[in-house]
Amino acid sequence: MTSRVMLISPAISAALREARFDDSCPLDASGLRLARAAAGTLPAVSTVWVSPTPRCRETARALGLDAGPGPGPAGMDAGRWRGATLAEVTEKEPEALAQWLTDPQSAPHGGESVHALCDRIARWLDETVGQVTGRAVAVVEPEVVRAATIRALGAPESAFWRIDVPPLTATELSGRAGRWNVRVGGQLGAPHDT
Template sequence: MTSRVMLISPAISAALREARFDDDCSLDESGLRLALAAAGSLPAVSTVWVSPTARCRETARALVLDAGSVPGPAGLDAGRWRGATLTEVTEKEPEALAQWLTDPQSAPHGGESVRGLCDRIAHWLDGTAARVTGRTVAVVEPEVVRAATVRALGAPESAFWRIDVPPLTATELSGRAGHWNVRLGRPLGAPHDT
């Protein structure tokens, strides 16, 4: 059976604006306003998943999605870099950051590697396809969208950093475990297939 999974990236927050490793901050005013404006733009769904961060939960609420239905996959564990800006990490640990950005297996921050994230999200995606019928929507962190896209396309993990995931966009996957088609980056509020 074919499954349809729509991954929605959260609205803008201070962490996204500041290129900061997530510290669970809330949406900023403009992000909340844009998410509220996009409410009602999604097709009917049977299951809603929401990552545990504040910005994902707040985006789901603004989009009038039942955010309490099923906990979604968490974003990348950035370890000791959590809350730091990319500039701060570049200044303090340039070699470690360079290693992390070029070696998908490395996790110099003490958190999760890109490979680990991609494997975890592929497992979640395949499990979702096996368990859930109908259309699924998941409001998830941008790195979750990147990881799902990498695994769905069978792309090398080095492609992870080459995928841009703007706020409040939908990436749609259709297919079944191990065999996915991908439609990338439709802004919420744009026409969709039902």
């Protein structure tokens, strides 16, 4: 059985515009408008997951997606940096930030390392997504898309920060028995293969 999941990154929010570690802020007016404009462009799906953040939940609602009983995977735990901008962390903890950005095992903020996130998302892919029949959609934070892509391709975790995940884009994974293929960069609103 081949499993298919389309990972959709949330629409733009103030936190994304400000390069702020997730602070649970909602979509801004522009993000909400763009997500609503993309509604109805997704293929039919049998299962929907949505990360627990407000911007993911609002994106899913704007796209007309109803989440299933279980939540989608949460984004990376940023520990004490949660709510701070990248500029603020750079100013206050430049060595810690540099370590976190270059060492996938590092978590100087007291939260989750890139390695731990990639492992958590790999388990979700194999144990949850891999059991779904039909096509599924998950509206998830950009770092979840990065982690899924890293694990699906067997790429080194050091490549994590080199994967750009723009707002309202789709990354599709298909596979079975722990082997995944990746289709990247679909802009929502563009036609998808069914």
